[in-house]
Amino acid sequence: MVLSVTTGLRTEELRTLRWNEVDLDASTVAVYRAPGAITDTKTPKSRRVLLLPRTAVQVLNEHLNRQAEGRLQVGALLQDHDLVFASTTGTPLDHHNVRREFRKITQAAGLGNGWVPREMRHIFVSLLSPNGTALEDIADLVGHKGTATTETVYRKVVVPELRRGAEVMDRLFS
Secondary structure, eight states: OHHHHHHOOOHHHHHTOBGGGEETTTTEEEEOBOTTOSSBOSSGGGOEEEEOOHHHHHHHHHHHHHHHHHHHHHGGGOOOOOBSSBOTTSOBOOHHHHHHHHHHHHHHTTSOSOOOTTHHHHHHHHHHGGGTOOHHHHHHHHTOSSSHHIIIIIOOOSSOOTTHHHHHHHHHTO
8 A cells, every 4th residue: 555655556566566676775666567467568658667765665675574474484385476465375466355455454544445446546646746746757657658647537636726826926916
């Protein structure tokens, strides 16, 4: 959840993410696979290397340690696919697993169970926009070919921008 909301990665990109694509020392994550596939990304713009926020690096380090401890407990039952997010035995998670665990988290946080994982991507875009990140840069970060999808589908106005006109007029006529 933390990685999703702080990087804007697609749920399917996270499900197929492998540890060899994460460099915790350099604080980067490389996205090469198409959502849900073992092959290349669906578009050239989806293929990208992102700098990870410190929070994401910290959470990934903790997750790596917990995962290593879990692998020791599983022992011979482990099927190592090098996945960052996997079942307790190392097998890939399907979308049902992800949604079920996600709902547990949102319920425990008091948010209810009406949320879906892809909303973290919408939150990522919506938080960047009013904080000075250009729409073109946001589109690049989330791997969109252009800005249209980023603007019309993902970006939600967190803080109403209707005051911008008054602010400009105040500056011009002060």
